[in-house]
Each structure stands twice: as C-alpha cells, then as structure tokens.
Amino acid sequence: MARDTPAGDLRLANLTKTFGAFTAVDSLNLTIPQGSFFALLGASGCGKTTTLRMVAGLERPTSGQVLLGDRDIARLRPHKRPVNTVFQSYALFPHLDIFENVAFGPRRRGIRAVDEQVRQMLSLVQLDGYGRRRPAQLSGGQQQRVALARALINQPQVLLLDEPLGALDLKLRRQMQIELKRIQTEVGITFVHVTHDQEEAMTMADTVAVMNAGRIEQLGPPAEIYEFPATAFVANFLGQSNLIAGDVFGRSGSDLLVTAHGARFSVPAGRSRTDHGPVFVGVRPEKLHLADTAVQVPAGRQHLEGTVTDASYVGVSTQYLLRTGWGSELSVFVANSGAQQRFAVGDRAVAYWDPRHAFLLGRRADEEDRTIPVLDEPIGASS
Amino acid sequence: MSALAHAPTGSGQPASPPPAARSGRHRLLPYLLLLPGAAWLFLFFVVPLVQLAAASLYDPSGSLSTGYTLTWAVGNYPTALQAYWPQFGRSFLFAGIALVLALLMGYPLAYAIAQKAGRWKNLLLVCVIAPMFTSFLVRTLAWKTILSDNGWLVGLLRDVHLLGPDGRLLATPIAVVLGLTYNFLPFLVLPLYASLERLDHRLLEAASDLYASPLRTFRRVTLPLSMPGLIAGTLLFFIPATGDYINAELLGTPNEYMIGNVIDSAFLVRLDYPQGAALSFLLMSAILAVVFGYLRRAGTEEVL
Ligand SMILES: Nc1ncnc2c1ncn2[C@@H]1O[C@H](COP(=O)(O)OP(=O)(O)OP(=O)(O)O)[C@@H](O)[C@H]1O
Ligand SMILES: [Mg+2]
Numbered sequence: 278m279a280r281d282t283p284a285g286d287l288r289l290a291n292l293t294k295t296f297g298a299f300t301a302v303d304s305l306n307l308t309i310p311q312g313s314f315f316a317l318l319g320a321s322g323c324g325k326t327t328t329l330r331m332v333a334g335l336e337r338p339t340s341g342q343v344l345l346g347d348r349d350i351a352r353l354r355p356h357k358r359p360v361n362t363v364f365q366s367y368a369l370f371p372h373l374d375i376f377e378n379v380a381f382g383p384r385r386r387g388i389r390a391v392d393e394q395v396r397q398m399l400s401l402v403q404l405d406g407y408g409r410r411r412p413a414q415l416s417g418g419q420q421q422r423v424a425l426a427r428a429l430i431n432q433p434q435v436l437l438l439d440e441p442l443g444a445l446d447l448k449l450r451r452q453m454q455i456e457l458k459r460i461q462t463e464v465g466i467t468f469v470h471v472t473h474d475q476e477e478a479m480t481m482a483d484t485v486a487v488m489n490a491g492r493i494e495q496l497g498p499p500a501e502i503y504e505f506p507a508t509a510f511v512a513n514f515l516g517q518s519n520l521i522a523g524d525v526f527g528r529s530g531s532d533l534l535v536t537a538h539g540a541r542f543s544v545p546a547g548r549s550r551t552d553h554g555p556v557f558v559g560v561r562p563e564k565l566h567l568a569d570t571a572v573q574v575p576a577g578r579q580h581l582e583g584t585v586t587d588a589s590y591v592g593v594s595t596q597y598l599l600r601t602g603w604g605s606e607l608s609v610f611v612a613n614s615g616a617q618q619r620f621a622v623g624d625r626a627v628a629y630w631d632p633r634h635a636f637l638l639g640r641r642a643d644e645e646d647r648t649i650p651v652l653d654e655p656i657g658a659s660s
Numbered sequence: 661m662s663a664l665a666h667a668p669t670g671s672g673q674p675a676s677p678p679p680a681a682r683s684g685r686h687r688l689l690p691y692l693l694l695l696p697g698a699a700w701l702f703l704f705f706v707v708p709l710v711q712l713a714a715a716s717l718y719d720p721s722g723s724l725s726t727g728y729t730l731t732w733a734v735g736n737y738p739t740a741l742q743a744y745w746p747q748f749g750r751s752f753l754f755a756g757i758a759l760v761l762a763l764l765m766g767y768p769l770a771y772a773i774a775q776k777a778g779r780w781k782n783l784l785l786v787c788v789i790a791p792m793f794t795s796f797l798v799r800t801l802a803w804k805t806i807l808s809d810n811g812w813l814v815g816l817l818r819d820v821h822l823l824g825p826d827g828r829l830l831a832t833p834i835a836v837v838l839g840l841t842y843n844f845l846p847f848l849v850l851p852l853y854a855s856l857e858r859l860d861h862r863l864l865e866a867a868s869d870l871y872a873s874p875l876r877t878f879r880r881v882t883l884p885l886s887m888p889g890l891i892a893g894t895l896l897f898f899i900p901a902t903g904d905y906i907n908a909e910l911l912g913t914p915n916e917y918m919i920g921n922v923i924d925s926a927f928l929v930r931l932d933y934p935q936g937a938a939l940s941f942l943l944m945s946a947i948l949a950v951v952f953g954y955l956r957r958a959g960t961e962e963v964l
Contacts (some may be wrong), residue, residue, distance in 0.1 A: 335865045355868040356869070356873055360869075362869045364862065368863055370863060371863075371885070372881075372884045372887075381880075382871055385870060428870075
C-alpha cells in the first residue's frame, strides 16, 4: 500500500490527547529516526498506549501532528497508514485460524500468494504447525506471538509494539527480544516499543524515552539515561537511585559543592542538572562500595557512615540497606565476586563512591531524601 | 466470603469433587431436572404430532360426523399439494421478501443499538420490544388503519405519484409483506443484537490497523462474528413468518392467502382434517428442508 512512498522519521509535534478534563498525553514532541528502535517506558496509565493509538490512527489527537517523513498522517484513516500495531490485548480474530490471522494484512493489501510468507512468520515466532488452530486454543504467550507475527508480516514503515512480550516467560522473552532486534536491524523498520520492563527497554532500544503523566521526562540512549538521569522520577523509574537531599553552597574548580545533613559532597559540574539551590545528590546502589571504617576508604572517594539494617543475598550480588545518621536508608549493591567482605545486619559500615559516579538533580525545597528500601527485587525486574 | 475463600488459589474455578465422591443421586440429577420439560414436550408436542400424522393418513372421504378411519391414504399428500401449491409458493415468497426487508432494516438497527447507542442502548431495546406488549392481532389491525385507502400513507403516496389516483396498499401483497416484516422484526433484531453486543470493538480496530477499509472490516470481521445471531434471527423470523396466516387474513384478500390460511380453513371451516393435517406436515417438512439447506450453507458449529 503506502510502502512505496518514501519513508522517513516519525515525528510527533505538540501531540495532545485529552479525555474530558483529563490530559492523557500532554503536548508531546518527539522525533524517532527512521529505522531506529525506540522504547517508550513509563508507569501504568501514563499515556503510552494512547500515544501509540494516535500514531496508528485509532485515536484522534485533540491537537498536534503525527508526521511520517514530511507527511502529516494525523488525519489519515488507520487502514491507510503504513503503520501496524501489536496490541496490548492481542486482538486476534477469534473466527479465523492462526494462519488466516497472520495472513489478514497481506490479503487486505491484495497479495494472493501468502502461504510461504505466513509460514516463515509462524516459524519466526516458533509456532510452526499451529496454523490451523484457533486463537482460543493457544496459550496467552502463544497468542501474543501470533499478534507479533500478524503485524510483522506487513513490514510496515513503523511498527508499534504495545508490551508485546509481557505474557512470555523469561527465557522465551529473551529469545523473542533477540528475534525482534534482529528483524528490526535486518528489515530497517522503525520500532516503537512500549514496555514496563526497563531491562528490556535498555537492552533492545537505541533510544529510550521515559514518560510520566503524559509527558516525556527524558529521552536518550539507554546508558546515558541510566548514568545521568534528568529528574528524580527517571532516576528511580529506570533502575533505582539513592537521592540525598542537600543544597549547593559553592563551587570548586569544575565541581559543585553540596551540604547534605551536615556532610559535604562534591559533584562534577558536568554531571549536574542545576548549579544552585536545593538539590539531590544521586548515587546508584551499585556505584556504592562498603568498607569497615572510614580509614579504608580509598583517596578521592566520598563516604557516608551507617549501620547495616538489611542484607539480602540475591545470587549475583548482595543488597544491603545502610541506615545513615539522619535515618535514611541507602541501598548498596555489592557484587558477589568473592573478593568482597560480607557484612551482617547490625554491623557498622562505610559506604563510599567515586564523585564522578554521582549526579546532581534539582529538588523542590520541601522534598526529602529519596532512597528506595526495596531490596528483594533485582534491578531491571519488570514491575 | 466466598471470594475470600477462593482468593488463595487465585482462580475462580471451584474445585470439583473427585469422581469417586459422586453419589448415584448426583448422576441422576440432570435427568430429574430434565423430566418436567420432557414430560411437557411429550404430552403436548409428540402426542399431538403423532395424532396429526395419523390424521394426515385418514380416509379422505370420511367426515367429522361419519368418523374417520386410518387407511394409510398416502394420496392425501399429492392431492393437497396439487390443490394448494400456489399458497405454498406464496408463503415462502412473502416470508422470503419480508426477511430481506427485515434484514435490511434489522441489521443496521441491531448494530447501531449494540455498538453506537451508548447510554441510549436500553431505551432503544425497549422500543424494539415494546410493541410485543400488545397482542399480535391488535398490532396487525393497527396496520390495517395505517394502510387503509383514506389513511395518510396512501394519501401521501398518491400525492407523490408513487401510487395511482385509485391505487391502494391494503388488500395487496405489499400490505401482507409489510405486515410480516413488521410483526417478526424483533425476532430478528434481538438475537442479532445479542451477537453484535458481544463484538469486541478492539477487533475492528485491529482490522483497520491491518489495512481493512470499513467495508472490508464489516465483511471480514463484523459479519462473520455476528453469524450466530444472524442465523438464529433469520430462523426465528422466517419459520413463523412462513406459517403465518393473520397478516394475509387481515391485510390481504384470498388472492394473498398463504398456506397458513388454507390450513386454518381446512381445520376450522371446511373440517377436512386429513387435508389440513397433510398440509401441516408438508409445511413442516418444507421448512425443515429450507432450514437444513440454509444451515448447511451458513454452516457454523455454534448452531448445529
Ligand atoms: N477512552 C478513554 N477515556 C477516558 N480516559 C482514558 C481513555 N483511554 C485512556 N484513558 C486514560 O488515559 C490515561 C493513559 O492511558 P493509556 O492507556 O495510554 O496508559 P498506558 O500508559 O498505556 O498504561 P498501561 O501501561 O497500564 O497500559 C489513563 O489514565 C487512562 O485512564
Ligand atoms: Mg497501555
């Protein structure tokens, strides 16, 4: 169909959707380069599905544009858009068998000989031989893979994936992630992938956007977002962070100086989102190290003392909670490499870090420390 | 309480007792529940049916006063068919045309109520059912007024020259077909509505996402998914419409009589029981043949 028109970047310009008085998507501006793998990450209800639906044409934007290349497709009917969706609810046709479900798109575009293509697609999603079954006769994960095959077979310019792997077990999900990534690089389709699973987003995507309450909080390559989050929300949504409330009181060379709870810290200006006023000093739990006493802390590191209040052994690492003098509990992940000393609950310990691993975020004056005392969940687990 | 009890298992399915625990009474229960209905059917359907079958094979020369004898007079059937085939044909023709008209009106109506009516849904459904609160006879008599020669409808049609200056609607085939269409429409709309109501809107979105135009979406998704309701509705419409005699009686003339009128008069006016019974059986088998042929073609496992 519209495949012959020149493809291009997918651009959302001031895209807004309101339901009554509620703003589900709030003047979104986004450019997704052609052929890139874009992950949209965000808490439940933040407007991810609504955004995808506007790109697919299933929801009419209240205002704003959806541009593909330089063509505004916001008013185009869904069947005219070179866009396909893997629906969060699968939406397989119950009256058609698996084969016909997958063949639905090609047939509507007037392609006669679909057998070979459908067979390839089914084997790609590891459902060879399931062609004659009805959707109701498949498990949730199998249905999800059919939904994937049904959209992928069309090789659209843009493929929208609304949590396409949510119902799969870990092993199958890994396999499908690799498959998806492979297809995406081979065929050069633009993927817009919505997921709750931050690990999935980070491993697969070229660009990750973290969405919150209808807006994009931060956008960039996964490592960049993870290493240097822009807001407290992002810092704790993508992985977790220890955010210590403090105030900037000066500058020394290329470092900003911060007081927090009577202690002094420095953070490189290049890793700061602000250079004055109330701030959060942020350090990822895995960037913290533990020592017995302050004497053992290597030179050039900054440290905090505290008492171990929890130690959870999770295989690859041990996750500690360290209660500071002012009562906040810091998360510290220590890799179980065998070289590290083990701490027990009740032990005194010193957490230290390289200032180049810390980051500085703006803070509202009334905000307290933000450390997440959830230690039983490994980083990157889907919520 | 029960929700709490089920909560730990996480599934709503009550655990079924192990087979060994089932007593004989448990196995009998379904049959006991079946009993009243079965007895009713036997007394008031099977027995009269056998009686009717017997009557259709009585000696045709008998009468109510002289009494009938069962002589296995199979000839009653060809004789009846020969005498009344036009009424037979008319029954199927009128019912068929009425069905087409009802489908043209009923499908969009059912679709609109099920998918588009929003909060008006219940009100509209009541509107569909409300006429059934009055008797069939009264409703048909009302149509007599609507279609009458000095009614507004005929006046209007004459004014726009759709009818000649002394053209009429009442006592024409049109009136009978309109009556049939009107009277049995709810039987078509309600099952259709039930089917369309269950239609998942997201499937239509998926179809449009997969390059199906609205028309194609209807043809490939909506229509097949509403098939059970469509089949049930057409049968509920067609079967009674074919056997109907009130509409032809009140809105038509003997020229419009359908097979129902003939059977009616055979039993109640001419007192020719063998012929009435033979016609009844012919009608029944004709309808069964049509229905089976139809189901075969429409062929969905949900119905058969
Ligand atoms: N048709 C609608 N009418 C009113 N509100 C809606 C409608 N559709 C979505 N919303 C609201 O818009 C918000 C965003 O919904 P959306 O489905 O985009 O969330 P999401 O980010 O996809 O969430 P999830 O991760 O749970 O799928 C939600 O608060 C939801 O309640
Ligand atoms: Mg969603």
